[in-house]
Amino acid sequence: MSIRERLSGNEATAYAMKQINPDVVAAFPITPSTEIPQYFSSYVDNGQVDTEFVAVESEHSAMSACIGAEAAGARAMTATSANGLEYMWEMIQIASSSRLPIVLALVDRAISGPLNIHCDHTDAMAVKDSGWIMLFSETNQEAYDNMIMAHRIAENKDVMLPLMVCQDGFITSHAIENIELLEDEKVKEFVGTYKPEHYLLNKKEPIAVGPMDLQPYLMEHKRQQHQAMENARKVIADVALDFEKMTGRKYEFFEGYKLEDAEYVAVCMNSTAGTVKNVVDNLRENGIKAGLLKIRVFRPFPGDLIAKALEGKKAVAVLDRVPLLNGTGGPLYEDVVSSMFTQNIMVPTINYSYGIGGRDVTENQIHKVYEDLQNLKDMSNPYRFLGLREQ
Amino acid sequence: MKDLIEIRWHGRGGQGAKTASLLLADAAFNTGKYIQGFPEYGPERMGAPITAYNRISTTPIRVHSNIYEPDYVVVIDDTLLTAVDVTAGLKEDGAIVINTTKSIEEISPLLNGYKGSVYTIDARKVSEETLGKYFPNTPMLAAIVKVTGIMSEEDFIQDMEGSFKHKFAKKPEVIEGNMNAIRLALQEVKKIQ
Numbered sequence: 001m002s003i004r005e006r007l008s009g010n011e012a013t014a015y016a017m018k019q020i021n022p023d024v025v026a027a028f029p030i031t032p033s034t035e036i037p038q039y040f041s042s043y044v045d046n047g048q049v050d051t052e053f054v055a056v057e058s059e060h061s062a063m064s065a066c067i068g069a070e071a072a073g074a075r076a077m078t079a080t081s082a083n084g085l086e087y088m089w090e091m092i093q094i095a096s097s098s099r100l101p102i103v104l105a106l107v108d109r110a111i112s113g114p115l116n117i118h119c120d121h122t123d124a125m126a127v128k129d130s131g132w133i134m135l136f137s138e139t140n141q142e143a144y145d146n147m148i149m150a151h152r153i154a155e156n157k158d159v160m161l162p163l164m165v166c167q168d169g170f171i172t173s174h175a176i177e178n179i180e181l182l183e184d185e186k187v188k189e190f191v192g193t194y195k196p197e198h199y200l201l202n203k204k205e206p207i208a209v210g211p212m213d214l215q216p217y218l219m220e221h222k223r224q225q226h227q228a229m230e231n232a233r234k235v236i237a238d239v240a241l242d243f244e245k246m247t248g249r250k251y252e253f254f255e256g257y258k259l260e261d262a263e264y265v266a267v268c269m270n271s272t273a274g275t276v277k278n279v280v281d282n283l284r285e286n287g288i289k290a291g292l293l294k295i296r297v298f299r300p301f302p303g304d305l306i307a308k309a310l311e312g313k314k315a316v317a318v319l320d321r322v323p324l325l326n327g328t329g330g331p332l333y334e335d336v337v338s339s340m341f342t343q344n345i346m347v348p349t350i351n352y353s354y355g356i357g358g359r360d361v362t363e364n365q366i367h368k369v370y371e372d373l374q375n376l377k378d379m380s381n382p383y384r385f386l387g388l389r390e391q
Numbered sequence: 392m393k394d395l396i397e398i399r400w401h402g403r404g405g406q407g408a409k410t411a412s413l414l415l416a417d418a419a420f421n422t423g424k425y426i427q428g429f430p431e432y433g434p435e436r437m438g439a440p441i442t443a444y445n446r447i448s449t450t451p452i453r454v455h456s457n458i459y460e461p462d463y464v465v466v467i468d469d470t471l472l473t474a475v476d477v478t479a480g481l482k483e484d485g486a487i488v489i490n491t492t493k494s495i496e497e498i499s500p501l502l503n504g505y506k507g508s509v510y511t512i513d514a515r516k517v518s519e520e521t522l523g524k525y526f527p528n529t530p531m532l533a534a535i536v537k538v539t540g541i542m543s544e545e546d547f548i549q550d551m552e553g554s555f556k557h558k559f560a561k562k563p564e565v566i567e568g569n570m571n572a573i574r575l576a577l578q579e580v581k582k583i584q
Contacts, residue, residue: 117432174432176426176429177427178420271455274454275454278453
C-alpha cells in the first residue's frame with residue numbers, strides 16, 4: 001500500500017532523495033530549489049541517510065563534486081535552478097561527455113536578467129542539447145515518481161548519461177498537494193545499488209576520466225554519446241513499465257489527454273498541463289474536440305511518436321515557456337514541427353510564448369489558445385504571446 | 392460542503408498568511424480531501440501585502456493557477472482593506488472573514504459593494520489573551536474553518552493538537568497557548584452581514 005501524504009514538490013523531491021540514499025549530494029542554494037538540499041541536509045544531520053553531503057561554494061563546484069564522485073564510482077545527486085544551472089554549464093557538458101549518470105533536480109525558474117525568481121523554462125532550455133536526459137513533471141507526484149525512476153535509466157549500462165528531473169518553480173515546488181509515496185523498502189529495491197563497470201577507485205583497472213580527445217577519436221566518442229541517448233528510449237520505457245507494475249501509475253514519453261479523437265491540440269510541459277486538462281474538459285462539454293499532448297520525456301525527444309500522435313489534427317498549438325528571442329520559434333515548437341516535417345505530416349501549428357517569469361497561466365489564457373486554433377487562417381506569422389499585457 | 396472550495400488569504404509579510412494556508416491545507420487533508428496550499432511569492436519583506444491560496448476538493452485538483460473567483464477571502468490585517476481590492480472576484484454566496492474591531496458601518500464602504508456574508512474577529516485580542524503576543528494567523532485559521540464548515544470544530548481541534556505537537560516539538564510550552572487561541576477564536580468569530 002502506498003502512503004497518502006501531502007507535500008510540496010521540493011519536499012517530495014527531497015523525500016525521494018532520502019529514499020534513494022545516494023553516496024554523495026553536493027549542492028549550492030538557489031531559489032526556488034534551495035529547500036531540496038536544505039531538507040536533505042537535515043536528513044543527513046538526523047542520520048536518516050548515510051550520504052556524504054558536500055556544501056560547496058558554487059554550482060560550478062556542485063557539478064564538479066558530483067563529477068568527481070561519479071567518476072570515483074559513487075552515486076551522486078544535486079539540485080539547482082536558473083542561474084545556478086547556468087553557472088554549472090561548463091561542467092554539465094563534462095558530466096554527459098564523461099558518461100557519468102549524475103541525477104539533478106531542476107526547479108525551473110527564469111534566467112536573469114532582469115532578476116526574476118519565478119517559473120519559466122529558460123534554464124532547462126539552455127541545456128537542452130547538452131547530452132542530458134530530461135524528464136518533465138506536471139505535479140509533485142510526477143516529480144517524485146520521475147526521481148524514483150531516474151537512476152535506473154541513467155545508470156543502465158547501455159545509457160550511462162546524466163539525467164535531470166524538471167518541475168515548475170514555486171507552482172509545484174512550493175505548493176502543498178496530495179501525493180502517494182512509496183515505502184522505503186520498495187524504493188530501495190526498485191532503485192537498486194549502483195555498480196559501475198568502470199570507475200577510478202577500481203585498482204584492478206586503472207582508467208583515465210576526461211583526458212584529451214583530439215581529431216582521431218572525438219567524433220567517434222560523440223557518436224557513442226548519440227547512441228547512448230538513442231538507447232535511453234527503450235530503457236526509459238522499460239523502467240516505466242516496472243514502475244507501473246509497482247505503483248499502478250503509468251508513464252509514457254508523453255501523456256495524451258483526450259488526444260486520440262481531438263481536432264485541436266495544445267502541446268506543453270509541466271504544471272500548465274493540469275490547467276489545460278480542465279479547459280479540455282470544459283470545451284468537450286461544449287462539443288469542441290480539444291485535446292492535450294503533455295511531454296514528459298523531452299530528451300531524448302520522442303519526435304516520431306509525437307508527430308504520429310498529431311497526424312490528421314486540424315490545428316496544433318505548441319506552448320513554450322520561454323521568451324522568443326531567436327527570430328524563429330521556441331525550442332519545443334521547433335522540435336515538434338521538425339519532427340512532423342521529417343515524417344511528411346503537415347498540420348497547421350502555431351507557437352505561443354507564455355508564463356514568462358512566473359506570469360500566472362490561467363484557464364482563460366488556455367481557452368484563448370483553443371479559440372485561436374479554431375479560427376486559424378493566417379499562418380504567415382505562427383509566433384504569438386499568451387497572457388501578455390499589450391496596452 | 393461544495394465539491395471545490397477556493398480560498399484567498401490577504402496578509403502582510405510576517406503575519407503568517409502562508410503558514411495559515413498550509414495549516415488549513417493540512418487540516419483539510421486529514422479529513423480525506425484533496426488540497427492545494429500555496430503562497431504567491433512577490434517581494435518578500437516584512438509588512439508588504441502578500442497573498443496565499445487554498446483549494447479544497449473532493450476530487451483530484453489539476454489546475455495550477457492563482458484563484459481569481461474565490462468562495463472565501465480571509466483578511467489578516469484590516470489596513471489592507473484600503474490598500475488591496477480584497478473582494479475582487481469574491482463570490483456573493485461565499486464570505487469574507489476580516490481581523491478587525493471595526494463595525495459593519497465602518498467596513499462596508501471598503502468592500503466595493505460586496506453583498507455576501509461578512510464575518511469579523513478581533514484576532515489581536517484572541518492572540519494577546521492566549522499567547523501573550525500578536526500572532527494573528529492561528530485565530531484566523533480557526534475563524535475560516537468555522538465559517539467554511541470544512542470540518543467539525545471537534546475534528547479541527549483534535550487535528551490542530553496533533554499538528555502543533557509536531558510543529559512545536561522543540562518548544563512544547565507554546566502548544567497550550569495556540570490551542571487556547573483556536574478555541575477562543577472559534578467562539579469569537581461573528582457574522583456581521
